[in-house]
Amino acid sequence: MKQQIQGLVQDALEQLAAQGALTLEAFQGELPTPQIERTRDETHGDFATNAAMVLAKRAGMRPRDLAERLVAALPSSPAVARVEVAGPGFINFHLAADAYHAQLAEILISGPDYGRSQLGAGKRVQVEFVSANPTGPLHVGHGRGAAYGAVVADLLTAVGFDVHREYYVNDAGRQMDILCASVWLRYLELCGEDLVFPSNGYKGDYVWDIAASLHREHGDDYRVEAGQVFAGLPPDEIDGEPNGDKEAHIDGLIENAKRLLGDNRYRFVFELGLNTILDDIRQDLAEFGASYQEWYSERTLTESGAVNRAIGRLRECGHVYEQAGALWFRSSAFGDEKDRVLVRDNGQTTYFASDIAYHMDKLERGFERVIDIWGADHHGYVPRVKAALKALGDEAERLDVLLVQFAVLYRGGEKVQMSTRSGEFVTLRQLRKEVGRDAARFFYVMRRCEQHMDFDLDLAKSQSADNPVYYCQYAHARIESVLRQAAERGILVEPSSGTKHLERLETEHELALLKTLSRYPEVVEAAALSHEPHLLTHYLRELANALHTYYNAHQFLVDDGTLRDARIKLILGVRQVLRSGLGLIGVSAPAQM
RNA sequence: GCCCUCGUAGCUCAGCAGGAUAGAGCAACCGCCUCCUAAGCGGUAGGUCGCAGGUUCGAAUCCUGCCGAGGGCACCA
Numbered sequence: 001m002k003q004q005i006q007g008l009v010q011d012a013l014e015q016l017a018a019q020g021a022l023t024l025e026a027f028q029g030e031l032p033t034p035q036i037e038r039t040r041d042e043t044h045g046d047f048a049t050n051a052a053m054v055l056a057k058r059a060g061m062r063p064r065d066l067a068e069r070l071v072a073a074l075p076s077s078p079a080v081a082r083v084e085v086a087g088p089g090f091i092n093f094h095l096a097a098d099a100y101h102a103q104l105a106e107i108l109i110s111g112p113d114y115g116r117s118q119l120g121a122g123k124r125v126q127v128e129f130v131s132a133n134p135t136g137p138l139h140v141g142h143g144r145g146a147a148y149g150a151v152v153a154d155l156l157t158a159v160g161f162d163v164h165r166e167y168y169v170n171d172a173g174r175q176m177d178i179l180c181a182s183v184w185l186r187y188l189e190l191c192g193e194d195l196v197f198p199s200n201g202y203k204g205d206y207v208w209d210i211a212a213s214l215h216r217e218h219g220d221d222y223r224v225e226a227g228q229v230f231a232g233l234p235p236d237e238i239d240g241e242p243n244g245d246k247e248a249h250i251d252g253l254i255e256n257a258k259r260l261l262g263d264n265r266y267r268f269v270f271e272l273g274l275n276t277i278l279d280d281i282r283q284d285l286a287e288f289g290a291s292y293q294e295w296y297s298e299r300t301l302t303e304s305g306a307v308n309r310a311i312g313r314l315r316e317c318g319h320v321y322e323q324a325g326a327l328w329f330r331s332s333a334f335g336d337e338k339d340r341v342l343v344r345d346n347g348q349t350t351y352f353a354s355d356i357a358y359h360m361d362k363l364e365r366g367f368e369r370v371i372d373i374w375g376a377d378h379h380g381y382v383p384r385v386k387a388a389l390k391a392l393g394d395e396a397e398r399l400d401v402l403l404v405q406f407a408v409l410y411r412g413g414e415k416v417q418m419s420t421r422s423g424e425f426v427t428l429r430q431l432r433k434e435v436g437r438d439a440a441r442f443f444y445v446m447r448r449c450e451q452h453m454d455f456d457l458d459l460a461k462s463q464s465a466d467n468p469v470y471y472c473q474y475a476h477a478r479i480e481s482v483l484r485q486a487a488e489r490g491i492l493v494e495p496s497s498g499t500k501h502l503e504r505l506e507t508e509h510e511l512a513l514l515k516t517l518s519r520y521p522e523v524v525e526a527a528a529l530s531h532e533p534h535l536l537t538h539y540l541r542e543l544a545n546a547l548h549t550y551y552n553a554h555q556f557l558v559d560d561g562t563l564r565d566a567r568i569k570l571i572l573g574v575r576q577v578l579r580s581g582l583g584l585i586g587v588s589a590p591a592q593m
Numbered sequence: 594g595c596c597c598u599c600g601u602a603g604c605u606c607a608g609c610a611g612g613a614u615a616g617a618g619c620a621a622c623c624g625c626c627u628c629c630u631a632a633g634c635g636g637u638a639g640g641u642c643g644c645a646g647g648u649u650c651g652a653a654u655c656c657u658g659c660c661g662a663g664g665g666c667a668c669c670a
Contacts, residue, residue, distance in 0.1 A: 041613075050612060053650090063650090087613045088650075133670060175670050247669085326668050337596070337666080344668040351670050379597050380665045405598075405663080447606070450598055452663060454605065459619090463632055466619060474632050482629045538607065541618080545634095552625085552634040593632065 001103060001518050002036050004079060005047045005093055009034040012073040013051070021059075021069060038519065045084070045092035046515070053089040063089030097506060100514035105499035107517060107573040115524045115580055120161030126362055127153040129373035130285065131168040134277045135179045136204055138284050141375060143428040144453070145404045147444035148533065149373045150290040151585050152402070155528035155536070158584060164367065165292045167285075168358060171274055172299045173351060177254045178202065179277075180270040184222065184257055185229075186211035187269075193226040198253060199236055200246040210276050214269065222269065224260045231256070284429055288437060289586040301357050307349050310357035310392075311342055319391045329356075334387035355381075356388040363394045371531070376403045376450070402531055407444070407453040416457070435460040441586040442469040445533040468541050473590055475544035476578045479571045480591040482556050486568065491557065504566040509550040513570060516546045520577050524584070533585060540581045547574050 013034065034051040052067035059066055067085040074083060079099035084092050107114045129149025132142045149165075157163045170176070182201040186208050189195060197203065214222065233252040237244035258266050278295075285292070301307055311327070314320045319330045325345035329352075332339050342353040362370045374381070382401045389396040409416035409431075432440055439460040446468065447453045463470055486492075505514065519539070527535040556567045579589045 035610095037612090039613095040608095040616085044613075048613090053612075090613065135670090170670065173670060324668085328668090341668045346668080348668085350668070354670095376598070376664060378665085382597085403598075451606080452599065456605080459605090465632060467632085468618075470632055471618095474630080478630065478633085485629050534607080538617080545617095548633055549635085551629080552631090555628065557629055593630080 001079075001095075001099070002038075002047065002522055004077070005049075006034060006036045008074055008077055008080070009036065009049050009051055009070065009091070011075050012070045015073040016069060019073075038522075039092065044086060044090070045082070045094040047093040047095070048090045049093075050090060052085075052091060056089065067091050097511060097514075098503070100511065100518060101499075101502035101505065103518045104502055104505075104514055104570060104573045107576055108499065108569060111576060112580060114576060115521045116158050116160070117521065117525065118160040119525060119529075120156060120159050122160065122162050123368045124164065124366060125156055125161045125369045125371065126164045126166055126365075126367040127156070127371045127373065128166045128168055128362075129153075130281075130290070131170070132281065133170045133175050134274055134281060135175050135202060136277065137206060138281055138428040139426045140409060140428055140431050140455075141406050143288070143431055143440065144407045144444045144449075145373050145375060146285055146288055146290045146428070147441050147586070148402075148404055148449050150288075151441075151445050151533040151536075152371065152373070152528075152531050154584050154586070155524065155531075155533065158524055159528040161369075161528075164294065165290075166294045166296055167292050169278065169295055169297050170351075171278075171297050172302060172354070174251075174254075176270065176274060178250055179207075179273045180266070181250065181253050181257050182207050183210045183214065183273045184261070184269050185253075187214045187222060188224070188226060188229065190215040191220055191223045193223070193229075195226040195230065196236070196238075198246065198250050199238055200250040206277070206280070210273055213276075214272060222261065222265055228260060229253070229256055288428065288432060289441065296358070298354050298358070301354055301361070302349070306357040306361055307353050310360050310388075311349070311353060313360070313392055314342070314356070314388070317391055317393070329388065329391070331384050331387040331391070334390040336383045336387040340384055352384065355385060356392075359385055359389060359399065360392060360394065363389070363398060368398065370399045372399065372401045374401060374403055376405045379403050400531075402449060404449045405452045407455045409455045409457055411457045438473070438587045439467070439469045442472075442537060445585055446537045448532060448534055468537070469587065470593070472540045472544045472578065472582060473587070474593055475547040476575060476582070476589040477591060477593040478551060479547070479575045479578075482571060483568070483575075486557055489557065491564065491568075499569075501562040501566040502569060504563045505570055507554065509546075509553050510567075510570060513546045513550050513574065516543050517573055517577055520581065524581075536581055536585060540578065540585075543574065543577060543581070547571070547578075 010033070032055070034049050035054070036047050036049050039045055039048045052070055053063045056063040056066050061069075064085060067089045071083050071085060071091060074080075079095055079102075080093055081096040082094040084094075086092050127149055129152075130138070130142055130146050132138055138146070153163045153165050178200065179202055181198075182203075185195060185197055185201065189197075190211055201207075230253070233256070234248040235241045235244045236249040237246035261269065282295075311320070314329055319333065320342065321328055321330065326341045327343035328339045329342050330339050340352055341350050342356075343349050359370070382403075385401070386396045386399065389399060435443075435457060443455055443460050444453075459467055460469070461467075465471055505511070520543075523535055523539040527533055554567070556564065556571060558564050558567070575589075582589045
């Protein structure tokens with residue numbers, strides 16, 4: 001619809017140019033695409049353009065004069081009822097009701113395709129999201145990234161991009177070793193060994209579960225005397241140990257574990273921990289409606305030599321130097337605040353080195369656009385990754401990093417403390433169990449991602465009008481209910497008369513609803529391109545409101561056959577858009593509530 | 594200290610590639626069910642858009658400074 005208006009203004013501009021009223025030289029040989037906006041105030045019509053004001057200076061005309069000439073040059077269109085120049089030089093378009101009737105007909109014909117488009121033209125886009133370390137279950141912080149990433153990916157798909165959803169699995173590195181050691185120590189405790197669990201170990205119950213399965217399946221096969229395990233370790237950072245160092249302590253434990261268990265057995269425990277947790281994360285995300293095309297292993301990056309290749313490329317470009325036994329990347333030359341280590345003095349490559357290799361690989365895989373969705377706590381990481389891509393000569397602009405702020409949970413008006421130690425829930429699974437998937441998905445994307453979010457658990461759970469999820473779903477359920485009753489009365493629910501009788505839709509409420517429906521494609525497009533799912537949740541609330549208002553004001557199943565037919569078609573259109581929109585954010589559209 | 598994000602109605606938030614009187618939902622107050630689910634609808638009230646400058650025909654929106662909130666500044670991942 002918007003494009004239709006845009007086309008008209010474009011034609012008018014071209015005509016003025018042809019008449020010599022606008023000289024192309026002022027625009028470097030090319031006329032700008034006019035900006036068309038929905039009006040905020042309905043007395044200003046349906047659409048408006050500020051083209052005359054924007055172009056006035058270069059055209060050497062006063063805005064209102066240019067506007068008048070543009071209006072005179074506009075081709076006539078049955079969709080436009082009236083055009084006027086207003087204010088400082090706006091051109092306002094009042095659409096004919098028929099234009100909206102035609103749009104409804106299109107919705108009914110297109111069905112689920114209404115709102116989808118080919119804007120993305122099949123361009124390949126990668127969306128990497130969540131990518132939490134597989135050292136424990138996902139918590140509610142990851143939940144927001146999961147919901148946000150899934151919706152951004154689905155929105156991009158809806159507007160025609162070929163989207164590749166990916167999870168980067170940090171299956172290498174120290175944190176995984178700490179998990180492995182934690183599992184093993186718990187196992188030893190189950191074997192009857194007496195030990196003091198390290199303060200830096202993973203203490204969650206899930207560690208006990210993994211240890212228990214190891215003990216159940218393998219008895220004492222992995223048992224080593226606790227005295228040997230803790231032999232020669234630096235003291236832990238616990239009460240009564242003034243010189244304790246929890247980092248050194250756990251690193252020593254890992255060393256001992258590797259030595260005492262030997263490669264194979266260590267590997268076995270390590271894999272058991274990794275796979276158990278990764279399976280749990282996979283299942284959790286699947287249940288949350290976040291699907292992936294690929295789970296990309298950090299370990300394969302090292303094993304395939306990609307990390308060394310990345311370092312090699314940086315070295316060839318001359319952006320690498322050695323200092324104090326470590327290998328550094330001169331990231332400060334590319335916008336980072338300081339240089340970063342690639343290879344530590346102990347010979348191990350850093351996480352950053354893997355990440356360079358990973359992003360290099362992403363771009364090499366030919367994605368036109370690479371979107372990383374990270375927690376806001378990683379924002380300091382953005383400049384160095386971009387620096388690496390710049391240094392490698394890759395187009396760093398192809399990478400978009402979207403930062404998702406944390407969500408703070410509230411229950412009973414009180415902030416829910418998020419420490420692992422407190423008894424209050426922290427996992428995504430617990431959140432889903434408490435408020436349900438629909439509410440969780442909706443609430444998580446209701447706010448702009450860079451906005452700090454207050455997540456009100458009581459509201460998310462409440463089955464009331466205050467709850468935006470129920471409010472939108474209820475609109476859908478109400479329509480279904482009307483259709484059920486129509487069927488009971490023997491009224492054709494799928495009208496056989498095609499798009500006839502739509503002209504009977506003429507009340508204020510019907511036109512408002514039609515207008516809202518016509519905005520849907522624009523909302524999907526804007527939400528997709530700007531990565532802002534909240535535009536869609538806001539829209540759905542508006543649409544539901546328009547439906548509820550209509551429902552209260554008019555009876556749908558009236559005796560007048562053509563009117564009834566038209567009204568049923570209208571609510572069928574609303575049902576379609578509610579379904580599509582809720583579907584895009586991963587929320588169900590129930591037939592009954 | 595430096596960097597990032599945010600600061601809009603009592604609360605939670607939209608609006609920000611500048612545009613015509615600043616919007617919504619809660620909460621408050623007043624109304625609406627003999628009628629397809631009142632899990633609904635309508636109305637009233639409520640704001641010097643953190644503060645101060647600047648850019649321009651026009652600034653909540655762009656720029657600078659300050660104040661406030663959160664986060665980040667590892668040879669951790």
